[in-house]
Amino acid sequence: MTTAFPFSAIVGQDEMKLALLIAAVDPKVGGVLAFGDRGSGKSTAVRALAALLPKMKVVVGCRYNCDPSNAADFCDECRARAAKGPLKAIQVPVPVVDLPLGATEDRVVGALDLERALARGEKAFEPGLLARAHRGFLYIDEANLLEDHLVDLLLDVAASGVNVVEREGLSIRHPARFVLVGTGNPEEGELRPQLLDRFGLSVEVKTPDDLPSRIEVVRRRDDFENDNEAFVAAWAKQETKLRKSVTAARDRLASVVVSDAALERAAKLCMALGTDGLRGELTLMRAARALAALEGAKSVTDEHLRRIAPPALRHRLRRNPLDDAGSSVRVDRAIAELFG
């Protein structure tokens, strides 16, 4: 496997980095969509995230990454295992699974294990990418070019958290909760509205336009390419620091207070913007809480709401799809009105 560029070494792109960290702190926020210029480091950031995240515990031998401490969520195999005796756990890196555009449906949802079927005549299920991404991240590069039938699959599973396979005489259910991360370039075409709605946070990525940071990007990239091991070692300290703050934020998350006043603010903001459904409020609240946890705050303040509202809401406005710049402006305006 190729070495990933360190997350903390990415120059600028603060909104995207923050959104990814928030999704890492609270997966319930519901995924990150990063749309923007070519060559601005979208994919780099996602791949860097995989190396950054603290490891997680899984049941030994489980093909679905079951959490040994969460018995309610076991797959059928783990349930059977748990009935026999205590489960062994093992630390593994958080999966960041690539969903390549050319993936076939059977690899995404899982299918009959062809090898075992041919060699031994056994009917066995071979888990797909959705199983592998459970409790981790599912990354789609150029999400706007994903074929519709794969999008449909994702929508269903992302909403329910369960992958139901009914094919080739197999009937399997297994947990599949993952953070969906999509990147793309708007020039290639837009994302289907249904898929857009599934992303918790949406960020707009721009290539830095000031010379010093452009130079810094190129320098670091060049250093990395010349000797990636030395480069990663040089940034190891920052990476550890960031990793610790993510772990600390996860522990702190449940204790962060979301006051009624903050909830009311969030609701008012969503009403002012006319977002559809309650998903906007929920995401806004969760993202603000994760942000507060990340920064070590005890409760969610207006400042947190104000910072996280644009990525949480800008893709939920009932907008004119032609209005490319308008939604961010509208969110900013509503925030300014509400928060003064």
Next chain:
Amino acid sequence: MNAALAWSDAVTAAQLFAVDPAGAGGVLLRSRAGPVRDRWLAILRAVLPPSQPLKHLPLHIADGRLLGGLDLNATLLAGRPVAERGLLAEADGGVLLVAMAERLSSAAAVHVTSAMDAREIIVERDGLSLRLPARFGVVALDEGLDDELAPAALRDRLAFQLDLNEISSRDADEFVMDESRIGAARGRLKSLKPNREQIDALCGAAGALGIVSLRAPLLALRVACASAALAGRDELEQDDVALAARLVLAPRAVVFPQMEQQPEETAETPPDDDSDNDNDSRDIDKPDVDRTLDEVILAAVEAALPPDVLAALRASSGRARARSSGKAGALQKSNKRGRPTGALRGDVGGGAKLNLIETLRAAAPWQPLRRREAVLTSGNSAQPRILIRKDDFRIARFKQRSETTTIFVVDASGSAALHRLAEAKGAVELLLADCYIRRDQVALISFRGAVAELLLPPTRSLARAKRCLAALPGGGGTPLAAGLDAAFALADLIRRKGQTPTVIVLTDGRANIARDGGQGRPRAEQDAIGAARQFRAAGVTSVLVDTSPRPGAAAETFAKEMGARYLPLPHADARTLSKAVLASAR
């Protein structure tokens, strides 16, 4: 730049590319097929080590072959799944040659670019899950004319962009080079590192030329290293950096660098704000030494820009010609083609396509049983490895998605502009929004003065459509015939691609410019009627919206001749107009 110089640059690029194919990304070779291109490719082949793979990527390659998947032959023979390496993995360590890159579909381009980024290929297909190394350089042969270009995502990752169209075969001298020099240069490459000033200078030059993507300076750095390696140097020198800037940055220039008079001033930037480059910081903390390097680079770049390009750059607003990605491969004509949507049990025959993998899957669970049965009935233990019955046959089903492209033909002439150009624009915007929901493509043609202009080639990007529409000026004569001709040509093209065109004409029907640009109402009207009849003859679905304040017989006649639905909308606002058009276009 004269042809001989261009050729020598092209040869240099071939050598530099050969030194570091994966690092330089590749070469975009804009050229018609011909002796010059062949000679360039022969030179490239000669300088590439013979042990390295040179793989051809045909235009309509199937995903399975490109990425890898199940090797059906071997699978059937062995009786267990055998993986087959795709073309991208096979090109590892060598060069991938993309023919007709301007027609490459964006989906295929994404596979290539993501392999270039990750330097490996991830296969998740046909029950296989593989990671294979894929470090390669790309040579994209681009035969496109004017507007047709290779997908932008691919172009962005290729260091060299050569145009051989202006070079005649007389200028294209043969070139002999010792291949061992390339090998020696490759050995040196590892130890070469650009210093900070050189990085700064290349970034500065990219900024001054209005190049947004940060890949450009990065690629230039790699090329500079390759150049030093080729020259046998142990360190990068000014010449290397200048050469890299000339070869890599100059062809991507969006704005003209202003350096002779005011070297430190902000470069002239295009009006769209995302390529707004702030160069004020250039003079902050820099010693005089690298200012000279900056100047050397800009001078090198400028020398590489041909004079007419400079003029065009100065004059143009720097509007990057973003073209929609390749539409090739979107042909969907019969239900034997299209996107596979699963498999059905059924008989092979009548043109139905067997889905082998699904068939194998269906047959797999029965193998032990059938083998036992076969041994029992025949008494012969030598049976084929896989026993397949008719019941196992699975037929691939395809879903045909015939894409609709809506062509808007907007009359932007003086007579229309006076009354309702703004409303027509509003209506088109609303219609565009509707097309977006239905995932249709849209195109926009406007006609005014003496000509019709294709403002927006078929696209699904509404951001672009909107930009085009907002910039649509009004005024001038009404060359209705030219507008209809252009629309018909486009509709015909769309049809030949297997898609369905719908034409929506917004006009007041008062033609006053004839096909040849001549004035005079009678002749103009005659021409327009002639143009309109083509639509009826070809059976293109069309709608004519009469935008004149008093709907008259003129527009209605046209609608009749066109076989179009006629919609007189004297006082309708944009919303009503869009509703009415949609209702009749369906």
